[in-house]
Amino acid sequence: MPYQSPPNPQIYQEQVWTLVRQIPYGKVVTYGQIAQLIPPPNGIAPQDYKAFSPRWVGDAMAACPNDVPWQRVINAQGKISDRPGAQRQRQRLEEEGIVLINDKVDLKFYQWQGIDREAELRQTTLF
DNA sequence: GTTGTGACATCGC
């Protein structure tokens, strides 16, 4: 799996899933973007968080429930990460009207920018 | 006890 784990992996992945569920149909976000929307857990230095959090997000996605639109999470290059199921992910994105050019999504056009950070974090408090 | 290997991002050439 990843590089170091967050202090409380279960809580963290719940936060990730909650954010991913907010992604609108036809839009995408990057792993790093999701990581930035979640504050560093207590005891984690900001620079360490910046270095590892994208990996943690990837971990959370590896175990995400069926109701999470995992296909809308891609890497910073606008590409679909190489993993089993990548083919299916691409198909789902195209079904949402997202066009891939040379296996890449045009983030300038499809990346979702409308997250209200404070509001989302408040929701994750449910866990 | 070692080794290989990750749903990443960033920088350099």
Added chain:
DNA sequence: CGCGATGCCACAA
């Protein structure tokens, strides 16, 4: 724009 190196960790085999 593409490819390789870095960062430097947990976990399975």
